[in-house]
Amino acid sequence: MDSNLKPLAIVTGASTGIGYELAKCCANRGFDLLIVADEPQIFDVKEKLEQSGTAVEAVQADLARLDGVDTLWHALAEMIGLWMHCLPMQGLA
Secondary structure: OOOOOOOEEEEEOOOOHHHHHHHHHHHHOOOEEEEEEOOOOHHHHHHHHHOOOOOEEEEEOOOOOHHHHHHHHHHHHHHHOOOOOOOOOOOOO
8 A cells, every 4th residue: 555645534414513523623634535415515615624735525415315325436436546347247048
């Protein structure tokens, strides 16, 4: 593992309340952040957290919905450079 990599924290509900405070704590401890909320204020939080020099990606998604989870997954994959492949192995009779 590359020793120059910073740890990554994924914080849900990060636009307000406890989620926002957790995101600030992680930023203060040197984590890169992927923050998520189902409201557009998440982008204001991204700007605030970036002022401390933290790398932050923000996603507006409702994680109670499958498409919201998919949105988060794709943002994470893009942030950490995952290659995603679907390799269906279907037998033919």
